[in-house]
Amino acid sequence: MHNFNSGPSILPKEVFQQASEAVLNYNNSSLSILEIGHRTPMFESILHEAQSLVKELMALDNNKQVLFLHGGASTQFFQIPMNLLDEKAMAAYLDCGTWGTKAIKEAKLFGKVDVVASSKDRNYSYIPKDYQVPDNAVYFHYTTNNTIEGTQMHAIPETNVPLVADMSSDILSMSLDFNRFSLIYAGAQKNIGAAGVNIVIVDEAMLGKVSRPLPSMMDYREHIKNGSMLNTPPVFAVFVCMLTLRWLKAKGGIAGMEGINRKKAALVYDTLDSLPLFQAPVAKEDRSLMNVVFRIDDPVLEKEFQQICRDNNMYGFTGHRSVGGFRLSLYNALPYESVVAVTDLMKDFAKKKG
Amino acid sequence: MHNFNSGPSILPKEVFQQASEAVLNYNNSSLSILEIGHRTPMFESILHEAQSLVKELMALDNNKQVLFLHGGASTQFFQIPMNLLDEKAMAAYLDCGTWGTKAIKEAKLFGKVDVVASSKDRNYSYIPKDYQVPDNAVYFHYTTNNTIEGTQMHAIPETNVPLVADMSSDILSMSLDFNRFSLIYAGAQKNIGAAGVNIVIVDEAMLGKVSRPLPSMMDYREHIKNGSMLNTPPVFAVFVCMLTLRWLKAKGGIAGMEGINRKKAALVYDTLDSLPLFQAPVAKEDRSLMNVVFRIDDPVLEKEFQQICRDNNMYGFTGHRSVGGFRLSLYNALPYESVVAVTDLMKDFAKKKG
Numbered sequence A, B: 001m002h003n004f005n006s007g008p009s010i011l012p013k014e015v016f017q018q019a020s021e022a023v024l025n026y027n028n029s030s031l032s033i034l035e036i037g038h039r040t041p042m043f044e045s046i047l048h049e050a051q052s053l054v055k056e057l058m059a060l061d062n063n064k065q066v067l068f069l070h071g072g073a074s075t076q077f078f079q080i081p082m083n084l085l086d087e088k089a090m091a092a093y094l095d096c097g098t099w100g101t102k103a104i105k106e107a108k109l110f111g112k113v114d115v116v117a118s119s120k121d122r123n124y125s126y127i128p129k130d131y132q133v134p135d136n137a138v139y140f141h142y143t144t145n146n147t148i149e150g151t152q153m154h155a156i157p158e159t160n161v162p163l164v165a166d167m168s169s170d171i172l173s174m175s176l177d178f179n180r181f182s183l184i185y186a187g188a189q190k191n192i193g194a195a196g197v198n199i200v201i202v203d204e205a206m207l208g209k210v211s212r213p214l215p216s217m218m219d220y221r222e223h224i225k226n227g228s229m230l231n232t233p234p235v236f237a238v239f240v241c242m243l244t245l246r247w248l249k250a251k252g253g254i255a256g257m258e259g260i261n262r263k264k265a266a267l268v269y270d271t272l273d274s275l276p277l278f279q280a281p282v283a284k285e286d287r288s289l290m291n292v293v294f295r296i297d298d299p300v301l302e303k304e305f306q307q308i309c310r311d312n313n314m315y316g317f318t319g320h321r322s323v324g325g326f327r328l329s330l331y332n333a334l335p336y337e338s339v340v341a342v343t344d345l346m347k348d349f350a351k352k353k354g
Helices: A013-024 A041-057 A073-084 A098-107 A220-225 A235-250 A253-274 A299-311 A336-353 B013-024 B041-057 B073-084 B098-107 B220-225 B235-250 B253-274 B299-311 B336-353
Strands: A064-069 A090-095 A112-118 A140-143 A163-166 A181-187 A198-203 A291-296 A326-329 B064-069 B090-095 B112-118 B140-143 B163-166 B181-187 B198-203 B291-296 B326-329
Touching: A013 A235, A013 B013, A041 A064, A041 A235, A064 A220, A064 A235, A073 A098, A073 A163, A073 A181, A073 A198, A090 A098, A098 A112, A098 A140, A098 A163, A198 A220, A235 A253, A235 B235, A253 A291, A253 A336, A291 A299, A299 A336, B013 B235, B041 B064, B041 B235, B064 B220, B064 B235, B073 B098, B073 B163, B073 B181, B073 B198, B090 B098, B098 B112, B098 B140, B098 B163, B198 B220, B235 B253, B253 B291, B253 B336, B291 B299, B299 B326, B299 B336
Parallel strands: A090 A112, A090 A140, A140 A163, A163 A181, B090 B112, B090 B140, B140 B163, B163 B181
Antiparallel strands: A064 A198, A181 A198, A291 A326, B064 B198, B181 B198, B291 B326
């Protein structure tokens, strides 16, 4: 199977193998990873290794705290303003797509929101570039990669306002100065692991500045104080992250991944650009390395090509239910061979159809 | 191994086997359960079967909604008052132990809390009985089973106030009229499945009555409207719940479990009562069928017996770090044989030291 699904998505074969074994017998303990206590050296070493690997792979400064929290990025949409944005304060948001829009909606429940720019005017097919982030913003929030729309921010915006980024669909896929961010968050189920856990990387200096009382489970400071074990963590999901992070390190870390990811994306985009049968709606300079979206104008041909993909063991290649068309997600664990396979199908199909 | 851990805890061997296989190849799909899309018939049928099994096993009325949410019971400690308790309204809480105390702390952030009774005076070693729940309470919250202190409420309190119960450590272990509750919640990692998901069973009539705006991810109505798929659910954790629920049904459902659970608990308590070397601090009528706590007064003997347990493949038998001593958790999946094994060790040890 070639799994192009946008999330939950393909993980390395070795990770599936190791996770499967651990469900039967974790590390020769005669216990399943599902039944071990979380406040034991067995799990503590998993959590600590996962945290250390994130720090190492992303070259994070010591003031950055790495938390593995329950929930997905959608939880962070409200947890971030709840922790950082006082009722009368203002946060700046960039509106680049479905997920950013949702983050904006939740932030408005907690304080003032200044949407500095939006690409809604052209169906989020580009990343806005000419905007000013007001100096009085508590933070500037943006989505680094838009999973649904297939756009990606290829550089960190120039601003002195603390940066908060949703990196759910491109974390660990390309090198960035991650220390430029005051808070990074990502649902695990794309480049980090299985669904059911959330990574939050936060600069402690951002915390403790809002006046509202915070529920313990929503308070980043409580999670930091408790070493990311305020309550029973999603043990298996954290374990799968740890395995995937180990794999990533062995494959040359983020730089190693970026090399392969650029090669994979180049092959798909070059194929699309060479075949007029397929339409790629995203502005070239904003194309995502992770999620390639395209269409075939003729609905009959579109259906026909979908069937060909299915017949050739392709999985998860359709666009988000809100936009339709095709979407190929090229996350870290997707082999280059899968990209060769699908682009070969595209070329064959275009040749046949003329 | 005999796994007496309090949570994450033992699950049926069949569940480990099936979960392990699914991590490699789910249902002959050639895909891992960790990489399948959640908005696919594959996952939808897992979620729907899990929801149906909960309804069937607990004999729930149609007005009860079954949600599988991110987080653990600690998330519900604040999510419940956030959804049900208006700022000027009052909720009644029973203070029977560590978890109830935490729930009370979180509720106070949202409205008025009337603690109708507490057993703190005697280290939570009993369940308070003579108390009145004020009629004007929006709901009455209690913990059905106190995992740390080893007490359990064996009947539903008499009150007309809507009942809200934390059933994390005894859900599905004994028959109750579950329809008497307006909201039931439970972290999965004891009797339902693996850590990383939360079951919430809620009567829709309770919802939409608070004036505060709710973040989408915290609003039960949003989860109901979206069929418990407001965002990417913790796919694997839900799958393990489904497998465990299937196993439970095949074993005779809750009534079948209750029979075995009573037998297991009787054997441990009878052993404790017959051996003066061990002290069981809990009031007899309030003893938990799920978590049996006891001590050995002499710390040297206590250490010695701990070593004997370890030498005999016992795991997770020590008391919560806040109380020490021993704790044997006898959840549904723990075989009777494990209880025989540990009580045999207790008898031998008492004889030797006798």
